[in-house]
Amino acid sequence: MTSRVVASARSWLGTPYQHQASVRGHGADCLGLLRGVWRELFGAEPETIPPYRPDWAEVGGAETLLQAARRWLTEIPVEAARAGDVLLFRMEPGAPAKHCAILSAGAVSDQGEPRMIHAYWGRAVVESWMGGWWRRRLVAAFAWPAHSTDGEAG
Template sequence: MTEAEARAAIVAEAMSWIDTPYHHHARIKGVGVDCAQLPAAVYHAVGLIPDLQPEYSPQWMLHRDEEQYLAWVRPHAREIERDQLEPGDLVMWKFGRTYSHSAIVIERPTIIHAVNRAGRVELGDMDRDADLISRPSLYFSLFVKD
């Protein structure tokens, strides 16, 4: 699979999760998923990462400084600059004390993410969504080589 084909597969798989209800630590399309499990499910479904099954509590980011989520992402993706984002890349935002929310880029600035407040997987705009624009963010690609 070429990089372009893999990116298209990521976007198609991510879009197939639209309207899946938000449910902490779930990963069943149409039934429930959270913002950490959505990218894990999508990237695994297209064969880019192993089946990751991290354990975490619903509010871990409010009570710990340890960057657990970043530790799960970094072995599989490389940090990039915002202007390098392409479809299929990952964006992470700091909520609470750590980077704890993520979204997959559909076509910048459009993203797809599982939103607790909305109660579902939905499209968003990383440049306009009030819950995101003022937060520190990091950008990752599974396609950047060392």
């Protein structure tokens, strides 16, 4: 499953950043990337995403993204995250988790250079180094469900 997740996420590289979008090659935000990978690996999305503003976390203050991840993914210890796992970040201390990515190489616990794929605000879906800035904001990690639509076990 790990290689399929990373391959699917890499197929989104270069997709322009577009708030609330989830169409490979046309537009995606960070959640849209995860939604697209979900559709490719598991089929229909498990729930409808309501419209949200770019400042949804700052305005609402609820852990909406973290709660949704806990409903549909399997939470794992952050230090156990490996390539293919989903990462959630708090952009400010005490703020709700607002950004998500897929770990694409290495492990969070590596002293080397783990990499992640995410939709970068104002740019595109990119694969970038997960340096200290991102590591300090990492709040949760998740594994995908055990089975894909073609029956491949995780």
